Amino acid sequence: MDELMKYEGGTLGPPMEAFAPVQESASANTGEMFIAMLLRRWPIVVIVFTAACILGIPFIWHGLNPVYEVTGAIKVAPILSNILTGEQDRGEISNYQSFMNTQAKMIASPQVIQRVADDLVDKNLSLFNAESSGLVKKARQHIDGSAGRIDYAARLKLAIANGVITITPERNSELITITMRTAKPQEAGVIVDAFIRAYMAVEGLRSTQDEDQKLNVLESERRTLLEKLQNQQNEIKKLAMEFGTASLDDRQRMMLEKVSQLLSELTQVEAQRINIESRIEAIESGSSRAMPEEWLNKRKDYINSDPAIQELVRNLARLEQDMMASRQLMTSENPLLKQKEEFVASFEKRLNEKRQEVGKDFDIMVVEEVNLASKNELLNLRGQLAQVSTYENRLKEKLAKEDAQAIEVGRKHLNIQEMQNQFERDNQMYDTVIRRIQEMEMERKQPARISIAYTADVTPVRDKRMKFTMALIVAAAAGSVGLAFLRDKLDHSVHSPDDVVKCIGVRIIGTTTSPGSVERKLLPRQLTEDYQTIRANLKLIDGEGIPKKLVVTSAGMRDGKTTFSINIATSLSKSGHKVILIDGDLRKPDIGRLLNVSRGARNLQDLLSGSSFDDSLCIMVSPGLFVLAADSQNEKDPYELLIRPETANLINMLSDRFDYVIIDTPPVLAFPDALIWAKIAGSVILTSFAGHTNGSDLREARDRLSQINVKIVGTVMNNVHLGHAYYRYGYNYYSQSGRSKRDRRHSGVNPLLFSPDEKEKKGKDSHPQS
Numbered sequence: 001m002d003e004l005m006k007y008e009g010g011t012l013g014p015p016m017e018a019f020a021p022v023q024e025s026a027s028a029n030t031g032e033m034f035i036a037m038l039l040r041r042w043p044i045v046v047i048v049f050t051a052a053c054i055l056g057i058p059f060i061w062h063g064l065n066p067v068y069e070v071t072g073a074i075k076v077a078p079i080l081s082n083i084l085t086g087e088q089d090r091g092e093i094s095n096y097q098s099f100m101n102t103q104a105k106m107i108a109s110p111q112v113i114q115r116v117a118d119d120l121v122d123k124n125l126s127l128f129n130a131e132s133s134g135l136v137k138k139a140r141q142h143i144d145g146s147a148g149r150i151d152y153a154a155r156l157k158l159a160i161a162n163g164v165i166t167i168t169p170e171r172n173s174e175l176i177t178i179t180m181r182t183a184k185p186q187e188a189g190v191i192v193d194a195f196i197r198a199y200m201a202v203e204g205l206r207s208t209q210d211e212d213q214k215l216n217v218l219e220s221e222r223r224t225l226l227e228k229l230q231n232q233q234n235e236i237k238k239l240a241m242e243f244g245t246a247s248l249d250d251r252q253r254m255m256l257e258k259v260s261q262l263l264s265e266l267t268q269v270e271a272q273r274i275n276i277e278s279r280i281e282a283i284e285s286g287s288s289r290a291m292p293e294e295w296l297n298k299r300k301d302y303i304n305s306d307p308a309i310q311e312l313v314r315n316l317a318r319l320e321q322d323m324m325a326s327r328q329l330m331t332s333e334n335p336l337l338k339q340k341e342e343f344v345a346s347f348e349k350r351l352n353e354k355r356q357e358v359g360k361d362f363d364i365m366v367v368e369e370v371n372l373a374s375k376n377e378l379l380n381l382r383g384q385l386a387q388v389s390t391y392e393n394r395l396k397e398k399l400a401k402e403d404a405q406a407i408e409v410g411r412k413h414l415n416i417q418e419m420q421n422q423f424e425r426d427n428q429m430y431d432t433v434i435r436r437i438q439e440m441e442m443e444r445k446q447p448a449r450i451s452i453a454y455t456a457d458v459t460p461v462r463d464k465r466m467k468f469t470m471a472l473i474v475a476a477a478a479g480s481v482g483l484a485f486l487r488d489k490l491d492h493s494v495h496s497p498d499d500v501v502k503c504i505g506v507r508i509i510g511t512t513t514s515p516g517s518v519e520r521k522l523l524p525r526q527l528t529e530d531y532q533t534i535r536a537n538l539k540l541i542d543g544e545g546i547p548k549k550l551v552v553t554s555a556g557m558r559d560g561k562t563t564f565s566i567n568i569a570t571s572l573s574k575s576g577h578k579v580i581l582i583d584g585d586l587r588k589p590d591i592g593r594l595l596n597v598s599r600g601a602r603n604l605q606d607l608l609s610g611s612s613f614d615d616s617l618c619i620m621v622s623p624g625l626f627v628l629a630a631d632s633q634n635e636k637d638p639y640e641l642l643i644r645p646e647t648a649n650l651i652n653m654l655s656d657r658f659d660y661v662i663i664d665t666p667p668v669l670a671f672p673d674a675l676i677w678a679k680i681a682g683s684v685i686l687t688s689f690a691g692h693t694n695g696s697d698l699r700e701a702r703d704r705l706s707q708i709n710v711k712i713v714g715t716v717m718n719n720v721h722l723g724h725a726y727y728r729y730g731y732n733y734y735s736q737s738g739r740s741k742r743d744r745r746h747s748g749v750n751p752l753l754f755s756p757d758e759k760e761k762k763g764k765d766s767h768p769q770s
Contacts, residue, residue: 041484048483052476060468070188072196073175073453074107076100080449100169103450104176107167107199108160110153115198116191117152125187128155156191165191175453189456196452203450211440218437225430232423239416248413255406262399269395273388276381283378302362303355312351319344492695497717500688503695504702509541509714510534512564514690517722526722531571534716546572547683547713548655551584553665553674555701559689560718562590565664568685573625577659583630584665584677586638591664592629595620602631608641608650626658642676651680668701678710686712690719 038045078096128150159165166179178195180188243251303309323340330337494500497508512530515523538546554561569581583591583604592602607613620627641647654661663681665674678684684705688698705712
């Protein structure tokens, strides 16, 4: 294109920043920083200083004339002596200075000023005889009929407003001074004395009215409290008549003890009832019918005492003795011995069966006896339960009645106590009111707090115009420098590559020159050299060469990232590399618009959604440069498109097909898209704009990129003044020496940017091959 594309950004940093990370200096030279601030803000210093001097010096020399000060004073005592004790403890003012300020305002009140005006009507003073100035004012007086009449009160108010008459409470003293500055001290003395007399008259009247008002309020409060005390006393007597006394502590204690005894007795009865119920439940459930150990012994004795069993036992013993004798005489295989052993075994079996039979008879007999005993015990326990339950109910009724009576007595006791306490408080307040009435009646006989310290006194004033002039010059110089310093401190934007390095501690890989700092015809060559420098520094950084996948982003908007993306991609393609430029700002794509890509070819969103890669590629005229443009009218959610795994796979595929993949993204602080692109690519160039980019935004952008472990290759500063450019002497080198014809041929065109006409002719000639 014939004209340089409008830049959103601009300039480069010091050469040494390109090769190693730069850390912020441990200590800055304060003097150099101050001089740099003045060089940046010198117009503010000059304008403010000049304006202050032009306006102030004539006013001082023509508006100030030698005058006299006429001063009178009123004394305000902070502490007054007690008329009874003589001690200085009456009427002490807690905030004395505030009281003094209030009295000073009272002296300038309309009421006092009107009294002064009435007092000075017949004095024929020059303050009131001065002609009204101004045609508008004279016309207004003629219209409203006030022409020829003097408004003395208005003249006095104007004198106070203009500072001719000042009323000031003196610090660290008891005086309020009334001062008039004038060239006629005798007339000023009359006016000052008139102010003192008028204020003393108004203050005396106001003080008397205030005291009368306070006494009326206190007297009204005394009558109200007296009536209230009488009503409270009658109520207490009425409540005490029911019990014969107002103290119910003993009665309440006795009732509470009775309730406690009933509650204890009720607890014992409930425990007895629960015990009986448990025994009844055990008998009814049969859990108590288990045969105890003594019954087992009786059962054993019963079985052994049976005659048949005793006979069987004797016979068995005899047979066992006979068998033992046969074993000694016969062999174990003897049939007769075996017969005897079998006979003994059968006899033992018979004995066991007989024992079981007799045991069953005993069990039947025992069960019958136990059932009969349980039945009798159950009847007895139910009778006891009925008696206990009846007694328990009576106790509960009596306890509820006694408890209600105790509660009622307690409530009445609390009411009496509360009324007695309220009576005491009101009685104390009544005594306080009576005492205060007596004190105020005595205070009326006290000397006044406010009195005349001295009447008008004249003091000559020296000519201080030279001193004021010098003070104005010093103040103007300090004010202008201070205003410039404040403006500089409030400006948080970065202005030079050094500011960027101090702000984020990331190396500068280059700058782009501000168009306003070079001649227009030399600007294309200067910008070309700027991008060649950036490209060279990218190759030299860390010795790893230019990253194949590179994201270009910024902290905020209008920092020059899109223009930089286009130009760095163009510069790389002109060096013989195959480059693809991706418009990663899917929310506000600008690359397609800036490069005049037809709307039908702006289909990056479709490619990210899964369409064919070849259908989504737009070929530029410049050899080796291809563009994937986004459509601003595409309604697909950018975030959802970027987080798809296919997006990262696509970028990796493009990295294999092309030498470099340059991705222009939205600002880091605007949307998460930039962080997603940066994570996919792995390398980022952070751009900034001199005088526009905010330092805190730049730091926050760096921190966000660091948090996701993305490598920040370096920073590029756009729109930098030539004096801060990376190679700032190159411009003078060409401008002061002769240039070749080839130089002049390229001086009017930016060789890094494509013409829209050329792009439309060659945009579809070829497609990249994998």
